[in-house]
Amino acid sequence: MIASPQAFERAAQLRRELEAHNYTYYVLDAPTIPDAEYDRLFRELEALERDYPELAASHSPTQRVGGAPMPELAAVRHAVPMLSIRTETDTTTGGVIAFDTRVRNALELGPDAPAVEYLAELKFDGLAISLRYENGVLVRAATRGDGENGEDVTHNVRTIRQIPLRLVGAVPALIEVRGEIYMRRDAFDRLNVRQMANGEKVFVNPRNAAAGAVRQLDPRIAAKRPLSFFAYGLGETGDWTVPATQGEMLEALVAFGLPVCEHRVVAKGVEDLIAFHDRIAGMRDTLPYDIDGVVYKVNRFDLQRRLGFVTREPRWAVAHKYPAQEEITELLDIEVQVGRTGALTPVARLRPVFVGGVTVTNATLHNEEEIQRKGLLIGDQVIVRRAGDVIPEVVGPVVERRSGSERPFVMPPRCPVCASHVEKAEDEAIARCSGGLFCPAQRKQALLHFAGRRAMDIEGLGDKLVEQLVDAGIVKTPADVYKLGVLALANLQRMADKSAANLLAAIEKSRHTTLARFIFALGIRNVGEATARDLARHFGSLDTVMEADVDRLLHVPDVGPVVAQSIAGFFGEAHNREVIEQLRAAGVSWEEGAPALVPSGLANGKTFVLTGTLPTMSRDEAKALIESHGGKVSGSVSKKTDFVVAGAEAGSKLAKAEELGVAVLDEDGLLRLLEQA
Numbered sequence: 102m103i104a105s106p107q108a109f110e111r112a113a114q115l116r117r118e119l120e121a122h123n124y125t126y127y128v129l130d131a132p133t134i135p136d137a138e139y140d141r142l143f144r145e146l147e148a149l150e151r152d153y154p155e156l157a158a159s160h161s162p163t164q165r166v167g168g169a170p171m172p173e174l175a176a177v178r179h180a181v182p183m184l185s186i187r188t189e190t191d192t193t194t195g196g197v198i199a200f201d202t203r204v205r206n207a208l209e210l211g212p213d214a215p216a217v218e219y220l221a222e223l224k225f226d227g228l229a230i231s232l233r234y235e236n237g238v239l240v241r242a243a244t245r246g247d248g249e250n251g252e253d254v255t256h257n258v259r260t261i262r263q264i265p266l267r268l269v270g271a272v273p274a275l276i277e278v279r280g281e282i283y284m285r286r287d288a289f290d291r292l293n294v295r296q297m298a299n300g301e302k303v304f305v306n307p308r309n310a311a312a313g314a315v316r317q318l319d320p321r322i323a324a325k326r327p328l329s330f331f332a333y334g335l336g337e338t339g340d341w342t343v344p345a346t347q348g349e350m351l352e353a354l355v356a357f358g359l360p361v362c363e364h365r366v367v368a369k370g371v372e373d374l375i376a377f378h379d380r381i382a383g384m385r386d387t388l389p390y391d392i393d394g395v396v397y398k399v400n401r402f403d404l405q406r407r408l409g410f411v412t413r414e415p416r417w418a419v420a421h422k423y424p425a426q427e428e429i430t431e432l433l434d435i436e437v438q439v440g441r442t443g444a445l446t447p448v449a450r451l452r453p454v455f456v457g458g459v460t461v462t463n464a465t466l467h468n469e470e471e472i473q474r475k476g477l478l479i480g481d482q483v484i485v486r487r488a489g490d491v492i493p494e495v496v497g498p499v500v501e502r503r504s505g506s507e508r509p510f511v512m513p514p515r516c517p518v519c520a521s522h523v524e525k526a527e528d529e530a531i532a533r534c535s536g537g538l539f540c541p542a543q544r545k546q547a548l549l550h551f552a553g554r555r556a557m558d559i560e561g562l563g564d565k566l567v568e569q570l571v572d573a574g575i576v577k578t579p580a581d582v583y584k585l586g587v588l589a590l591a592n593l594q595r596m597a598d599k600s601a602a603n604l605l606a607a608i609e610k611s612r613h614t615t616l617a618r619f620i621f622a623l624g625i626r627n628v629g630e631a632t633a634r635d636l637a638r639h640f641g642s643l644d645t646v647m648e649a650d651v652d653r654l655l656h657v658p659d660v661g662p663v664v665a666q667s668i669a670g671f672f673g674e675a676h677n678r679e680v681i682e683q684l685r686a687a688g689v690s691w692e693e694g695a696p697a698l699v700p701s702g703l704a705n706g707k708t709f710v711l712t713g714t715l716p717t718m719s720r721d722e723a724k725a726l727i728e729s730h731g732g733k734v735s736g737s738v739s740k741k742t743d744f745v746v747a748g749a750e751a752g753s754k755l756a757k758a759e760e761l762g763v764a765v766l767d768e769d770g771l772l773r774l775l776e777q778a
C-alpha cells in the first residue's frame with residue numbers, strides 16, 4: 102500500500118505528540134495524559150508504520166526506549182542495554198497464546214514438544230534502575246535513560262533503605278542488578294498530604310513520585326521520599342557463573358540480600374500463565390503497591406539468548422497488562438451533595454469511563470479548595486485514577502485539551518436541597534447547609550438528634566424507625582412526630598402493637614420538656630447541651646432567644662462570635678421559625694421564666710477583690726473566671742472596689758469592705774453574678 106498524504110501527516114503528528122509526552126514523562130516526571138492514552142497513540146503510530154513501511158523512521162518513538170537523560174546528572178553508559186518489554190495488545194488469553202506460539206516457532210519446537218517453561222512475575226509500576234556492585238559494594242546506580250545511556254543517581258539511591266549498600270554471601274567480583282524502584286501507595290498518600298500542607302506540588306501517581314525522587318539533584322530531598330525496590334534482572338555480570346534460569350538467578354539475588362518480590366512462579370505453558378494472570382488480577386487491589394500487569398519470561402537463559410532482541414524489546418518476554426488505573430474522560434459537571442450532617446460536597450459527574458476495572462461515573466471532589474488546588478474547570482478533559490481498593494479520584498485536568506468553553510465551579514450560596522443559607526467557617530474547608538433539622542438531606546440525622554435522650558427524650562424513636570418513617574414520607578419535620586397515630590405506625594413493618602403504644606406514650610410524655618432541652622433538640626450548629634442551657638437561663642423564654650441579635654447573644658457566657666452567628670442565622674430562616682411554631686401548636690411546651698436576674702455584663706469593667714478560701718474554687722480559678730467576664734481583680738480594697746468576694750477565714754479585707762460599704766459576695770453570689778450558677 103502507498104501511504105496517502107494524510108497518513109504521512111498523521112504519522113508526523115503522532116511522532117510530535119509522543120515526543121512531547123516522552124519529554125514530560127521521562128524528563129520532567131510530570132505526564133499530562135494517562136498511560137492508557139499514551140499507549141493508544143503509540144499503537145496507532147505502530148500500526149501506521151506497519152501498514153506503510155515507507156513511513157517508518159529510525160528516529161520514531163516506536164524505535165526507541167525512554168527519553169533523553171537529564172544533562173544535570175552525569176551520564177552512565179550501559180554495557181548491557183536496558184530495554185523495554187513488549188506489551189501484548191490483546192489483553193485476553195489470545196495475547197498469551199500468541200506469545201507462546203512466537204516463542205515455540207522461534208525455538209523451532211514442534212507441536213509434540215513439551216510446554217515451554219516461563220517465569221511469571223509482577224510488572225511493577227515504578228522506574229527501572231541498574232545497581233552496580235563491585236566486590237559486593239554498591240558503587241553506582243543508574244537510570245535506564247534511553248536504554249544505552251542512563252543517569253547517575255547513586256547519591257539518591259544510597260538513601261533507599263531497601264537497597265543494600267553491601268551484598269552478603271558469596272558475592273561476585275562484579276554484578277549489575279536490575280530492578281524497579283517504586284513507592285508504596287501508603288507512602289505516596291502520606292507524601293502528597295505533606296506536599297499539600299507545605300503548599301508544594303502534588304504528584305499524579307506513585308510512579309512519577311518515585312521517578313521524581315530518584316532523579317533529584319539533592320539527596321536530602323530524595324531521602325524524604327520513602328522508596329522501595331524489587332530486583333528482577335541482570336546487567337553486566339563479569340566472571341560470575343550466572344545460574345541457568347531466571348528463577349534460580351532470583352534465588353541467588355535473594356541470597357545476596359536483595360529484595361525480590363515473592364509473587365513469582367515457574368509456569369509451564371499457556372495455562373499456567375493464564376492461571377497466574379487471573380490469580381494476581383484478584384489480588385491487585387490489595388497489593389500495597391501499583392502494578393500495571395504481569396511479565397512472562399522464558400525461564401532458561403540459554404533459550405533467552407537464542408531468542409534475542411528486536412529493536413527495543415526482548416523476544417523472550419512479554420507484558421500482560423491489566424485495565425489501566427488512570428484514564429481520561431470529560432468532567433461533565435460538578436454537583437453539590439448534602440450529607441446527613443449538612444456538609445456540602447462537590448461531586449464530579451464524569452462521562453462514564455472504565456478505569457481500574459470498574460466503570461466510573463462520578464467522584465467526590467471533597468471541597469471547594471480541592472477543586473481550586475487541582476485547577477479543575479467544568480467541561481475539562483480530566484485524568485481519573487482508581488488504584489487499589491480506594492474510591493476513584495479526579496487527578497487533574499489535561500490543560501492542553503481545553504477549548505475555551507470550560508467554566509469554573511462556584512459553591513452555591515444556598516443549599517441545593519432545602520435552600521437554607523450555606524455557611525463556611527473561615528478556618529474550615531467544609532461548607533454546610535444551615536437548615537439543620539429542616540433540611541430533607543439531614544432529616545434522618547436531625548430527627549435522631551431531636552428524639553435523643555438528652556434532647557426531647559423520645560424513647561423508641563431510634564435508627565430503624567426514623568429510617569422507615571422518613572423513607573415512607575410520614576415524617577418530614579419534627580412536628581410530624583407529634584401527629585403520629587396508631588394507624589400510621591401499624592402500617593410500618595416490624596412494629597408490634599405493644600411497641601407502637603409505647604412509642605406513642607413516649608412521644609406524649611416528651612411534649613412537656615424544658616426550654617434548654619428544646620433548644621438543644623433543634624440541632625443548631627455549634628449549640629451543644631451546655632450552650633442550650635446557657636441560652637435558656639440567660640434569656641428565659643424562646644421568643645427572646647429567637648429575637649436576640651449577634652450582639653446580644655455575645656453577652657451569654659461562653660458564646661463567641663461563631664456560635665452567636667450560628668444561632669442568629671438559624672432563627673433568621675423563615676422555615677425554621679415555621680416548624681418551631683408547628684411544634685408549639687402540637688403542644689410541645691416548657692416553663693418559661695424571666696431573663697436571668699443579673700443581666701450579663703454586670704462584671705464588665707468592675708473591680709473585684711478576693712479574700713479568704715472559697716468552697717470550690719481556687720484563687721486562680723476565681724480570678725480567671727472574673728477576668729473572662731471582663732472584670733478586674735485587684736489586691737487591696739479601696740473606694741474604687743466594686744465587689745469583695747469573701748470565703749472562709751476572710752480577714753482584714755472583709756472588714757475594710759464593710760467599713761467602706763463595698764458589696765460583699767460569697768462564692769455562690771459571685772457565680773450568680775457571672776451567671777455560672
Ligand SMILES: NC(=O)c1ccc[n+]([C@@H]2O[C@H](COP(=O)([O-])OP(=O)(O)OC[C@H]3O[C@@H](n4cnc5c(N)ncnc54)[C@H](O)[C@@H]3O)[C@@H](O)[C@H]2O)c1
Nearest residue numbers: 122123126132134135136139185186222223224225229333
Ligand atoms: N503518560 C505519558 O505521557 C507517557 C509517556 C511516555 C511513556 N509512558 C508510559 O511508559 C510506559 C512505556 O515505557 P517502557 O517502554 O519503559 O515500557 P514499560 O514501562 O511498559 O515496560 C518496561 C519496564 O517495565 C519495568 N518492569 C517492571 N516489572 C518488571 C519485571 N518483573 N521484569 C522486567 N521489567 C519490569 C522495567 O522498569 C522496564 O523498564 C508505558 O506504560 C507508557 O504508557 C507514558
Ligand SMILES: [Zn+2]
Nearest residue numbers: 516519534540
Ligand atoms: Zn439543606
